[in-house]
Amino acid sequence: MKELLTKAQAMLTKLWNFLLPLWSSLLTRWNAFLEKLSTINIPFLNKKLSPGTIGIAIVVFFAIIVLVCLKSCGKNIVQAPVPVTTALPLSQEIRSFATFDGVVDPYLTVNLDARVKGYLTKIGFADGSMVKKGDLLFVIEQDTYIQDVKLKQAIYTEAKLEYNRQKSLLKENATSQAAVDKALSQYQQSEANLTLAKINLGYTEIRAPFDGLMGRHLLDVGTYLDTTSKGVQLSTIQQISPIYVYFSLNERDFLKFEKNQDPNTERKSEVNTLPIYAGLQSETGFPHEGVLDYAANLISTDTGSLQLRAIFKNENYQLIPGLYARVMAEYGPTRQALLVPMTAVMTDQVGNYVFVLDEAKRAQRADITLGQRFQQNVEVAKGLTPNSQVVINGFINLSVNQVASPTQVTLEAIKLR
Template sequence: MRRDHRARSRTRRVWAAIALAGTGLWLSGCEEKNTYVPPPPARVTVAAPLQQSIVPALAFTGNTAAINAVDLVARVEGFLTAIDYTDGALVKKGDRLFLIQQNTYIANLDAAKASLTSAQAQQVNAAGEYNRQATLGKQDFSSQANVDKAKANLDMANAGVQSAEANLEIANINLGYTTVSAPFDGIVTRHLVDVGELVGHGAPTTLASIVQVDPIYVYFTVSEQQVLRIKEALAKGGQTLSDIGAVPVFIGLQTEEGYPHEGRLDYISPEVDPSTGTLQVRALLKNADHALMPGLFVRVKVPTRPVPDVLLVPDIAIGRAQQGSYVLTVNVDNVVEQKIISTGDLQGGYRVVRSGLAPSDRVIVTGIQRAAPGAKVDPQPAGPDDLPAPPGRPAAQPPAPATSPAP
């Protein structure tokens, strides 16, 4: 019994040793599997600020207006006999649009011609009688009274001819009024009367309207300070406000990207409106394709004088926070830093940076969501697909990407 007890004790000690050895091996294996491996730095793309000369622009809103717009009216009475255009058609200057009954006015013209012929015959007769009486008077064969009477008859005959000529001219004018033609190139509205209607009875009758849309006006208002900036830009080129025709103006519709329509300043009001402190300004634009029509709400851009060596960064790289606008940059240790900047106008896909950024800074342009201030990143130079086209250059010529500074 005692021998069996000792054997069982040895067996328990052996199994306990084996269990302890297994536990050590298991713990050793767990320590190797749980070793922490930090993730690699986030990959971002960076680019140096673009530095170049730009032309800032003043932005306004305005409205288009027709350069000419008139009502076509019947100035003589008669029945409308023809409408020679299609509603909304583009017509040329001199094209006949309406025709009013002409027979009455042709008859009046013929009567005026006959009256003139009669008056001219009387004039010839009166002139002959006066010459005869004047000759006899010089020879004392006719009294002065007869000479004076012949002179008076001649004067009346001359006046009769002049009156007949005026009546003939009026008859010609009235006959011309029976034809209503286009006073300029333009688009004619729908007709307001139909063939067979009596027009011009008692007062002029509006038949339609015609609007000239090429060229076209754009009206907008500017402040006194903005006019002074335009004047300053002209002065830089040796010009004055009398040379406003040299100032370009760019127009964009609400549905268009940018400002595809170009024109020139045409007029600046000579006085400031005291109630608003603004001046009315007008631009003149070519509109051969009729892309613009009167009454449209448009965006207006007027360039000012160039500004050299301006820093520009892609607008997509700029964030907004409570402190203001900012960009994320990468320092020499590849650590992300946040820089508060002061921004200016938008130039294409770039934003002007007035302060807070240096030309040598590496600005994060993509991968911003993976970058946090104080974190280390893996910066890569930005490629052409990462950057917008620089202002004034084609998209195929992006600025050179930033490279990592030498350690």
């Protein structure tokens, strides 16, 4: 850095040494010229003019010539109108809304567990497939449980016959009441054991508890299932029709909504009444319609937000658990508003403004107050009328009071969802 400064200083010194003699030469020639002019006698003056006076007169003379030329040239300059595109503000009925980031979550999630021991003999679904309620998903080795049912059935049949025989003998006073009671107990025990055997046999087949989306199987065919009190998990099934979307309302927006509430009206819960709309990243707008289904009763001190949940029918299974979703909630009454393209709005230190054309097609600045944004358009709460000719294209070349050559177009109505 020091070397660069040294080189720069040396170059400036050389430049000064070159210009100084040249400037001195020019001053000498100019003074000589003025001395010659001062020797000229002017008839109507009785004295000679000094060189300084002559120099000032020459400068004034040339200045007058420049001003006259500029004035005469300016009269002949006619600025052409600037081509622009204009449109009347879009007058449309709208409603206030708020958007959130949400996450899709299943309506139900159930772990499919094996409740009896045995070898896994069959898997009846493809991983990640949709299944119907009652579809056979897993089969556990059944032979042992089938034979157990037959054994308990035989014992039950024998106990039932013995109980009926003892009752008949009691009517003939050929047996005691104790024998009848004992036969009844054995009959009831065998009936219960038979019921338990049939239940265990039923546990060897695991079926879908509802229409849902299957996860992957966690154990393969041939695996021995040595169950515990909690069972052995085989897979997971999720119900995704209907389906939930969770989202949160931060504290700042919550207070804003509370402020907009009419204190004189009765406070009513929006749960199961407020429409909620959602859209995925690959979708335009918010094509999925649901309803607010849950609102937490307090704001989390950890996140500073209020958790909300909406439920959607999801009949076509377009919403899949884990997906990110854009969520929109409308609130407040509908109102008639004026909308202009967001690209037509400019901002400076004073605030937001647009250019409008007056009756003489001259550009005028119109200071505006913005409301909510709707896609590519924005609400103008103050500053325009329905008949304002708003410049939506070409305003970059405009200035106040400049004449424009407008081409008027009509703004298309927007879809709010």
